[in-house]
Amino acid sequence: MSTADLEQGFAATISADQRIEPRDWMPEAYRRTLIRQIAQHAHSEIIGMQPEGNWILRAPSLRRKAILIAKVQDEAGHGLYLYAAAETLGVDREALTEKLIESRQKYSSIFNYPTLSFADIGVIGWLVDGAAICNQVPLCRCSYGPYARAMIRICKEESFHQRQGFELLLAMVNGSDAQREMVQESTNRWWWPTVMMFGPPDDDSPNTAQSMEWGIKRHTNDELRQRFVDMAVPQAAALGVSLPDPELVWNEERKAHDYGDPDWEEFKAVVAGAGPTNAQRVARRRRAHENGAWVREAAQAYADKQAARAAGRKDCEVAA
Amino acid sequence: MNVHHTDVKEHDAANAYQSMSETTGHDDPRWAFGTGVEDAQAEITSPVPDGVDAADLAAYCLMLGDDALICSHRLSEWVSNAPELEEDVALANTALDLLGQARVLLARAGQVEGRDRDEDSLAYLRLEAQFRNVALAEIGDDLDFACAIARLLLFSSWRLALLHRLLDSRDPVIAAVAGKGVNEVTYHRDYAARWALRLGDGTAESHDRMQTALNAVWPYVEELYRPSEVERRLVEAGVAVDPALTRAEVDAVLDEVLAKATLARPDGPPIGTIGGRGGRQGVHTEHLGHVLAEMQSLARQHPEATW
Numbered sequence: 001m002s003t004a005d006l007e008q009g010f011a012a013t014i015s016a017d018q019r020i021e022p023r024d025w026m027p028e029a030y031r032r033t034l035i036r037q038i039a040q041h042a043h044s045e046i047i048g049m050q051p052e053g054n055w056i057l058r059a060p061s062l063r064r065k066a067i068l069i070a071k072v073q074d075e076a077g078h079g080l081y082l083y084a085a086a087e088t089l090g091v092d093r094e095a096l097t098e099k100l101i102e103s104r105q106k107y108s109s110i111f112n113y114p115t116l117s118f119a120d121i122g123v124i125g126w127l128v129d130g131a132a133i134c135n136q137v138p139l140c141r142c143s144y145g146p147y148a149r150a151m152i153r154i155c156k157e158e159s160f161h162q163r164q165g166f167e168l169l170l171a172m173v174n175g176s177d178a179q180r181e182m183v184q185e186s187t188n189r190w191w192w193p194t195v196m197m198f199g200p201p202d203d204d205s206p207n208t209a210q211s212m213e214w215g216i217k218r219h220t221n222d223e224l225r226q227r228f229v230d231m232a233v234p235q236a237a238a239l240g241v242s243l244p245d246p247e248l249v250w251n252e253e254r255k256a257h258d259y260g261d262p263d264w265e266e267f268k269a270v271v272a273g274a275g276p277t278n279a280q281r282v283a284r285r286r287r288a289h290e291n292g293a294w295v296r297e298a299a300q301a302y303a304d305k306q307a308a309r310a311a312g313r314k315d316c317e318v319a320a
Numbered sequence: 321m322n323v324h325h326t327d328v329k330e331h332d333a334a335n336a337y338q339s340m341s342e343t344t345g346h347d348d349p350r351w352a353f354g355t356g357v358e359d360a361q362a363e364i365t366s367p368v369p370d371g372v373d374a375a376d377l378a379a380y381c382l383m384l385g386d387d388a389l390i391c392s393h394r395l396s397e398w399v400s401n402a403p404e405l406e407e408d409v410a411l412a413n414t415a416l417d418l419l420g421q422a423r424v425l426l427a428r429a430g431q432v433e434g435r436d437r438d439e440d441s442l443a444y445l446r447l448e449a450q451f452r453n454v455a456l457a458e459i460g461d462d463l464d465f466a467c468a469i470a471r472l473l474l475f476s477s478w479r480l481a482l483l484h485r486l487l488d489s490r491d492p493v494i495a496a497v498a499g500k501g502v503n504e505v506t507y508h509r510d511y512a513a514r515w516a517l518r519l520g521d522g523t524a525e526s527h528d529r530m531q532t533a534l535n536a537v538w539p540y541v542e543e544l545y546r547p548s549e550v551e552r553r554l555v556e557a558g559v560a561v562d563p564a565l566t567r568a569e570v571d572a573v574l575d576e577v578l579a580k581a582t583l584a585r586p587d588g589p590p591i592g593t594i595g596g597r598g599g600r601q602g603v604h605t606e607h608l609g610h611v612l613a614e615m616q617s618l619a620r621q622h623p624e625a626t627w
């Protein structure tokens with residue numbers, strides 16, 4: 001088949017809203033874009049274990065501790081599914097991890113903010129997982145089959161994280177004054193970084209059009225951001241917390257909320273590596289990876305020895 | 321080209337959005353995720369068995385519960401620090417299992433002592449000397465994976481031998497924890513044994529590290545077999561197991577694993593007691609104070625709070 005035929009077949013699959021599978025032909029740029037996006041997504045799951053892991057040892061009740069451990073464990077699982085999806089495109093986990101710890105690949109900017117109180121655990125579930133779901137639900141229909149399938153499993157668990165976070169906040173706002181203050185302070189701190197999780201505004205997002213054409217992306221950044229804001233407003237009201245945006249108001253004509261502009265300079269700085277915890281997160285991941293090198297080598301050496309022993313036994317059987 | 325129809329996916333996607341917008345109404349039973357306490361709720365309130373001293377039973381539940389709670393805490397230090405993502409998942413899972421066992425046992429201790437203390441007040445408001453766990457549960461790994469494996473191998477081999485013998489305890493809560501725990505701890509022991517093999521019989525470096533870790537942890541084993549007065553009395557009453565009786569079983573398991581892993585059985589002297597007292601009597605290593613300082617800090621800052 002000529003390249004033109006292959007390209008035509010690919011385009012036909014995309015326009016029929018069918019899935020591209022690993023053995024199908026795909027344009028190199030499509031493959032590269034997917035690798036970058038899936039790797040970035042996988043890294044986000046893994047780096048995202050840190051801000052929440054920060055409170056596992058101090059969780060203030062045994063039930064909250066269990067919920068938190070289970071959630072962080074889920075995130076490790078999400079990372080595993082996604083690295084496996086990336087592997088179907090010909091890049092292995094080890095190589096991607098190297099890129100992460102050398103800061104040659106990115107992860108979601110939201111995880112470069114610190115968790116400073118236990119309310120942050122609830123707010124991350126409510127807002128950050130909530131925003132992640134808005135981003136990720138459309139990816140369940142992504143044109144690349146393995147990524148779409150990974151997202152289906154992930155989205156189910158994310159929606160649960162969101163509900164657990166909200167339930168923690170509900171308990172806290174019904175608790176002591178100090179707890180209510182913690183929830184409001186945490187909401188104030190996380191709101192804008194969460195709004196920025198959807199990426200730059202559409203007129204400043206050069207890759208969006210191509211990704212949408214390929215069926216990798218289904219909605220623009222601003223569409224997803226709007227969906228998130230509209231969802232968060234009534235939930236904030238149910239909690240009795242305010243959102244720190246004086247321009248946030250219902251627009252009857254648009255049937256949607258108007259909202260203010262986030263500080264895009266801060267966003268750019270965090271993406272460029274100057275967030276409050278960028279260096280700390282990457283250093284921690286590097287430490288785990290490097291501390292674990294001897295363990296991974298041992299596992300490999302043991303597996304090799306076992307394989308050699310099995311082969312040796314087979315030879316004996318043949319000889320006998 | 322493969323054709324995958326997307327009905328199922330769209331259905332799932334719709335569900336995810338729907339469950340999000342329903343967040344303000346939360347009646348899903350999975351809200352209580354990770355407790356394990358619900359299953360045992362009926363047993364937790366059951367009466368103290370005839371002829372059993374309530375204070376002894378409470379103390380014994382604390383021993384078994386604190387072992388699990390503190391070991392779980394140590395394991396959870398590994399989350400986001402493990403050598404491989406699979407190990408992050410497995411160690412977190414082990415921590416969760418033990419935490420689940422601890423919660424039921426602490427709740428039972430609170431119930432039978434009758435002083436209006438629940439699992440959280442027992443976990444978060446007791447002082448160091450009121451904890452009843454063995455030292456093996458509390459010593460730190462310092463992020464050395466070999467230490468984590470050595471401790472988990474010894475701890476889970478011993479705990480499994482205990483739980484097997486507690487399946488027909490006269491206390492229904494202890495029997496229920498044993499019933500669920502046998503499967504969990506069997507998995508923990510197998511996990512630790514598989515890694516002991518890989519590390520012991522892996523590279524020269526991993527062999528040395530695993531042997532060093534084993535040597536460091538081994539002196540804490542003797543305490544596991546030393547019965548306290550409370551346990552002696554409860555053995556009589558058909559509630560507890562004499563830990564000395566687990567020695568042969570644990571030894572046999574360890575001998576088999578160590579031989580396969582090409583590791584030597586350490587022969588250093590056991591850690592001594594202070595005037596005959598150890599973890600079961602509330603006399604701990606220097607490590608426990610630090611564990612509790614961290615674990616209890618937030619709960620103690622907000623004594624009036626509910627979480």
Ligand SMILES: [Fe+2]
Pocket residue numbers: 045074075078154158
């Ligand atoms: Fe996730």
Ligand SMILES: [Fe+2]
Pocket residue numbers: 075129157158161
């Ligand atoms: Fe999540």
